[in-house]
Amino acid sequence: MTDHLLDVQSLSVEFHTAGGTVKAVQDVSWYLDRGEVLAILGESGSGKSVSAAAVMDLIDMPPGRISSGRILFEGRDLLQLSQAGRRAVNGRKIAMIFQDPLSHLNPVYTAGWQIEETLVIHGTRRREARAQTLDLLQRVGIPDPAASAAKYPHQFSGGQRQRLMIAMALALRPDILIADEPTTALDVTVQAQILSLLQDLQRETGMGMLLITHDLGVVAEIAARVVVMNSGRIVEHGSALDIYRNPSHPYTRDLIAAAPGKGDLPSNTDRRADALLDVQGLSKSFGQFEAVRNVTFDVMAGECVAIVGESGSGKSTLAKAILRLDEPSAGKAFYKGRDLFSLSDKELFNIRRQIQMVFQDPTQSLNPRMSIYELISEAWVIHKEILPRAQWHERVQQLLEQVGLSADHAQRYPHQFSGGQRQRIAIARALALEPELIVCDEAVSALDVQVQAQVIALLSDLRKKLDLAYIFIAHDLPVVRDFADRVIVMQGGSIVEQGSVRDIFENPQQSYTQNLLAASLDPDPEIQAARRAARSL
């Protein structure tokens, strides 16, 4: 009855931690056939990677323990095999690629040597291995294979490193390729390239591919079947299109509803006349390298301006320069008519409270040694004129409730909260200073889709209530679409295009913007299929 290539049957894995036993996956069953792509979709902590780790024997035991289930590969139960038996299957029959290719490539060996080594370990002769390596590099689209083989991992870009990992995984022609969030760390345009490479390779070799992801767009682009996981259990299982069209489980429904970029575009409204921030000709260079080149834009009071660009486009450097965390090389930035870059320290101190920042990773932007009360009230320790000490307690509780937390969270420490809650705390801290402009540097990029939607809803709600202006920095276009009034597209340190959301999304003028829009993935499998068809023409 087991004619599937890989068949996971009622697998349960638990981890013994100091906090008690955690059931990472419970009673999980799925199968993978030759020549198909199965996606496991879930948010962080849903256990989506655990069953794949069990297949690859990557679970540390203890603390982990496989409490029940079987993993059948070509009819044999992998869990019953000896260590040597597992090694013969791993790599040769089942290969895996990971999210962060840099940490999985050894920095002291050349890329070519590492791929050769994989072949040599599994019994290919050195000279043949060399030839095969060059073929593989060619196949995964690395330019000039012979020269690239002699380079070290750090000399490649993120996308190329992922290509190297794929080459290494495919070296032994495995029957199954497991890809754990293969494109999460990559820019959208690179992501599209890698996904299409994976798809081509899968069709060519007829291997089965298991894709673990949190991104509905990735599922829509590449997977035929999908398994949706939530807190260690499979909630739904079916074809990607079916699940997108008719989700039967409420969790899946919420997940699909939370996907950004589906609302109606706001119509072009007249901009207010009073410019809150007016940046003129801002440049910032590090030595010879110009990170930001002659950037000019403005932000009106109460407006949300999104700055979108891929990594290395200079968007974060721009934000740091505006906040004077880094001194700009040239240019002016008028905040309410006064140039931020020529302020004295004292004037700068006074303006600090009006421009606040929310950082990408709330785990790092909150001091782990301070309680929530200390974190939020620090604003008033620094700016004493805002609030007399007697009212601090009350105000902290108010702020916590305003961002959707409970008042008695004040005595806890950041590590006791989830990622989304921590970002709420960071927002509460920014609000404590009663700012008029908040710079959000990738403020929702590290969060799960549903949490992302909640935080964005919170930000727009606060904007209405408090008449805040935002500079919203993101690499993800769909997120921006639901939230911003204006969009600025950056590439290589300069502004490529700017305009209202509607103009940018419906009528992008520059080819870079058009590419960026085309590369971002839609959660609807049919739309993605149509786009794929359009691309291949």
Place this chain on the structure above:
Amino acid sequence: MTDSQPVRELPSKLVQLLRMLWRDKLACIAAAFLLLVICCALFGPMMLEDLATKQNLRGRNAPPFDFSKNWTFWLGGDALGRPLLARIIVAAGNTMMVAAGAVFCSLLIGTTLGMIAGYTSKLTSQIILRLADVIMSFPSLLLAVIVLYMLPASVGNLVIVLAITRIPVYLRTARAEVLEIRERMFVQAARVMGASTPRIIFRHILPLVFPTLITIATLDFAFVMLAESSLSFLGIGIQPPEITWGLMVAQGRSYLTSAWWLSFWPGLAIIFTTLSLNLLSNWMRVALDPQQRWRLEMSTQND
């Protein structure tokens, strides 16, 4: 105020800390031992000074565990027949003063300079670092010899010399940690809020650097005790009839084959003191870190 939850956490910081100490039994024993040493250091010289310096030639190198003798001789007698137990208790005073003083001074100065070097301009940082390099490259014993030939060998001068030679350790560590922590996001967040440099250093950076430095300091404690004894051995440290543990170890060295207890007991005192300090600093590292604290708080719920 609002719920029962905050009220439950309300007992004062000190009570909370003591409770956490009680839960880590090893740290508790260590704290008790250190308390004993401190008491010896404070009251020992006053009460046992005469007993510890009185020679008794009939009790020369008296073996330990002879319970027929006076209790001060239970650990044996030294080469001049002075009771070892009494001497160890009295020596605790000088030893603690020199070691604690030197460690504290070098910790304070080293950390301050390290923080400054890590957080301010490149020029200041370079000057401080080169100074540290000079101290490091200069043999510490030679430095001590030179200084102590010029100045009288008092406890105060000894502390100064030992402190200077140990400063670079703290300075280097503090600077390295500051360089890493200052780039962290929450320091940037504080700068965006307009926090002043002292505030960032004391509120955001120091609490994260401190546990590392304290751990080094406890290890350094033993080093300083032994360094002090080698100075005494050269005749420029604490001189007889004053006593320290290090000096006792040094004096007993020539009798190691015939009367091991002369060096053994003061050596044991040094080991136990350092070990206790280590255990306590280990506990402190956990107790002061909100992310680790649950390890100490949880065990009661399990008990």
